[in-house]
Amino acid sequence: MKKAIENNAKVLAIFAVACTAMVSLVSLGTKDRIERQQQKQLLDTLHQVIAKEQSNNDLYNDCQLISDADLLGSEQMQTAYVARVNDSATTVALTTIAPNGYNGNIELLVAINIDGSLSGVRVLKHKETPGLGDKIETRKDDWILDFNGRFYTEDNALTWAVKKDGGSFDQFTGATITPRAVVQAVKNAQIYFAKHKQQLLSVQPSCHGEINDPA
Numbered sequence: 001m002k003k004a005i006e007n008n009a010k011v012l013a014i015f016a017v018a019c020t021a022m023v024s025l026v027s028l029g030t031k032d033r034i035e036r037q038q039q040k041q042l043l044d045t046l047h048q049v050i051a052k053e054q055s056n057n058d059l060y061n062d063c064q065l066i067s068d069a070d071l072l073g074s075e076q077m078q079t080a081y082v083a084r085v086n087d088s089a090t091t092v093a094l095t096t097i098a099p100n101g102y103n104g105n106i107e108l109l110v111a112i113n114i115d116g117s118l119s120g121v122r123v124l125k126h127k128e129t130p131g132l133g134d135k136i137e138t139r140k141d142d143w144i145l146d147f148n149g150r151f152y153t154e155d156n157a158l159t160w161a162v163k164k165d166g167g168s169f170d171q172f173t174g175a176t177i178t179p180r181a182v183v184q185a186v187k188n189a190q191i192y193f194a195k196h197k198q199q200l201l202s203v204q205p206s207c208h209g210e211i212n213d214p215a
Contacts (some may be wrong), residue, residue, distance in 0.1 A: 039128040046093055049111035049120030050131055054090040055083035063207035073185055073193040079207050080200050089201045091119050091155035092193060100183035102177040103127040110189040121147040121186055133178035143170065145180065154189040
């Protein structure tokens with residue numbers, strides 16, 4: 001009886017080890033696919049805010065980690081992607097966070113041309129209310145396209161607010177907090193770019209090592 005119990009225990013142990021190994025292998029395979037999909041989605045978004053003629057470099061890998069809790073909305077490291085044409089920088093796309101959305105953080109990609117004008121802005125991730133705050137997504141509304149071509153200066157600082165606050169950006173009916181947060185974050189990203197422009201354009205790529213362009 002005792003021997004039978006021991007044998008059963010060994011069988012169960014072997015089965016547990018085999019199952020654990022199988023789960024680990026599946027997890028590794030899934031993780032790789034998820035990472036590749038995330039890379040592709042990010043690259044697709046980068047190409048939405050940076051015109052094709054503005055880049056002929058390896059845009060996904062020409063990047064660096066940046067940090068500024070005040071201007072980039074988080075203690076976490078953010079990423080700056082540099083678009084170049086024949087080694088000459090044309091546009092820098094910064095990931096940044098609007099920390100004061102209605103339902104928390106709104107993750108953004110803000111692309112700024114070398115002359116300081118905005119090339120484009122897109123939302124990467126958010127938890128805003130469907131039907132109200134989610135109008136920051138291009139598939140829901142074209143509101144975020146209003147940033148295209150704008151630029152921030154000290155002279156026009158007061159216009160960088162929603163109309164309810166005396167600025168020039170529309171708010172959403174029944175949802176002012178979300179667009180207010182996005183406008184503030186985009187303004188701050190431009191201030192960060194102006195302060196760190198030379199560093200952003202001169203530092204060698206160093207954000208995620210040797211990862212192939214997933215395009």
